[in-house]
Amino acid sequence: MKTTANAGPRCADRSIVPDPDLFFPVATTGPDVEAQIEEAKQVCDACPIRRECLEVALRGGPSTAHGTWGGLTEDERRHTRRRRARSAA
Template sequence: MWVEDWAPAAACRQAQPDELFVRGAEQNKAKQVCAGCPVRTECLAEALDNQIEWGVWGGMTERERRALLRRRPGASWRTVLENAKSAAV
């Protein structure tokens, strides 16, 4: 099930923003916050559809998200990820 208002359910809602907008090896630590997040997919779709350039979103770094955007430049990531999430259930 897709969660429209996902931010209040995010695992990072208690984290300091500076913990999620880091560089280098610190990004791996930030990605761990996302590991068990119940709305990770929705967060990632938001970042991809809005081409958010900074921070870790949905467990992915800027570089990882840019690679996905290059592979499917015109995709609606919400649709792609919503379908994948539905298929996995």
């Protein structure tokens, strides 16, 4: 599917995200990691497919198990899944 430059995933645009590792911190805590996560979240916040991306990541799968997807970290996605499961019960 052909998309316009503004309609695709922002994380795939190397003029916005030169290093895709931005979305995959090597640690889970610490000021550098927090800054990295915040930067990734800012990219996601302006992404035109954020909602769809997050839903795919919440459904899980190996490709979205780690890192920031749809503006949420791995831990935040886990909490969201639990909250949704409790709401559905």
